[in-house]
Amino acid sequence: MADRRQVLRFGAVAAAAPALAGAVSAPAWAGAHGGGRSRPLVVGHRGASGYRPEHTLASYELAARMGADYIEPDLVITKDGVLVCRHEPEIGGTTDVASRPEFAGRKRTVVLDGVSVTGWWTQDFTLAELKTLRAVERIPAIRQQNTIYDGYFEVPTFQEVLDLRKRxxxxxxxxLGVFPETKHPTFFQRIGLGLEKPLVRTLRRNGLDRRGAKVFIQSFEAANLRTLAGEHRVEVPLVFLTSASGNPFNDPRSYADYLTPAGLKELSGFADGLGPEKNQIIPRKADGTLGTPTRLVADAHAAGLKVIPYTFRAENSFLPAELRVGTDVAAYGKSIDEQVTFLRTGIDGLFTDNPDIGVLARTLV
Incomplete structure (x- = not known):
């Protein structure tokens, strides 16, 4: 089984990909890596997570082979201070930890950004312990086809992702670019496992904290980006992620406030780009269909910020009502049409679980 897992981790995984377009290279994001406007970037959201369990080397590799310009690892940290790639520090839904009797006693309730969450936490595991676990599909009801890969892939370290990028x-x-996101940085800072220092140290060790490197760092917390820009003086561009509601954790200002013209101008003092939830670009009407585009793209561009919204997915469950096909929420709808519609608003790229669709969509704009 170990040999089989090793094969699945790397090149062999790409052969079965249902790609809609070949691996097409695109120039880097203009403004951060050079002058002039370039083709919109395709960012493999958690890799090619529409086809493989997210945040696995198999998912990242498949995204690259489908033509993604960047792969996107979410970063959390282990008990012994190693950055690993998981959507959240709670790993009950993305690994097989719940079925491991040796770790039953690790289950506990933690207050994460003000919300009580029960499960298993990366900060309670050493890297060696995490490496005994295997990834599983996070949304099996929607992506049943991905469950055939449950149990085959490890939890990768950030360094392993950078090694894969190089290869x-x-x-x-x-x-190939890398677009890491710091997950819950204030939470980790408060428990003595800050993400910033190991992130910057890892980038510098790999020669990637420099102008022109194909790296963007993103965060939902403006304070985190300020720290990276100020105290750590990172050279790579920073991207502020926003939600359609609420506030960044431990921040009195709402996301909406940051997206006013004045807020965007302030952001441009320490960030280079904006990663809004896609409904902030084109909101949905009460009936679930797409409405009229907002001014966010124009306002962000006026402030000197690039715009790369999240997250584009192929299944009906995630599509606007007029682009769904049939009634099965897990079936594919008209996802190419959705991405083309958003690309025509002038966005500078998009995060997608289906990089092959993103590569195709941008050729149609």
């Missing part, structure tokens, strides 16, 4: 850049003869 694939050479193999594909194009530089």
């Amino acid at each position: 694939l850049s050479k193999e594909l003869d194009r530089e």
Whole structure:
């Protein structure tokens, strides 16, 4: 079984990909990496998570082979201070930890950004312990086909993702970018496991904290980006992620306040881009269909910020009502049409679980 897992981790996983377009290289994001407007970027959201369990080396590799310009690892941290790639620090829904009797006693309730959550937490595991676990599909009711890969892939470290990026850049003869997100940075800072220092240290060790490197760092917390820009003086561009409601954790200001013209101008003092929830670009009407685009793209561009919204997915469950096909929430709808519609608003890229669709969509704009 170990040999089989090793094969599935790397090149063999790409052969079965249901790609809609070939691996097409695109120039880097203009403004952060050079002058002039370039083609919109395709960012493999958690890899190619529409086809493989998210945040696995198999998912990241498949995204690259489908033509993604960047792969996106979410970063959390272990008990012994190693950055690993998981959507959240709670791993009950993305690994097989719940079925491991040796870790039954690790289950506990933690207050995460003000909300009580019960499960298993990366900060309670050493890297060696995490490496005994295997990834599982996070939304099996929607992506049943991905469950065939449950149990085969490890939880990767950030360094392993950078090693994969380097290998694939050479193999594909194009530089693959990486778009890490710091997950719950204030939470981790408060428990003595801050993400900033190991993130910056890892980038610098790999020669990637420099102008022109194909790296963006993103966060839902403006304070985190300020710290990276100020105290740590990172050289790579920073992207502020926003939600359609609420506030960044421990921040009295709402996301909506940051997206006013004055707020965007302030953001441009320490950030280079904006990663809004896609409904902030084109909101949905009461009936679930797409409405009229907002001014956010124009306002962000006026402030000198690039815009790359999240998250584009192929299943009906995630699509506007007029682009769904049939009644099965897990069936594919007209996801190409959705991405084309958003690309025509002038966005600078998009996060997608289906990088092959993103690569195709941008050729149609």
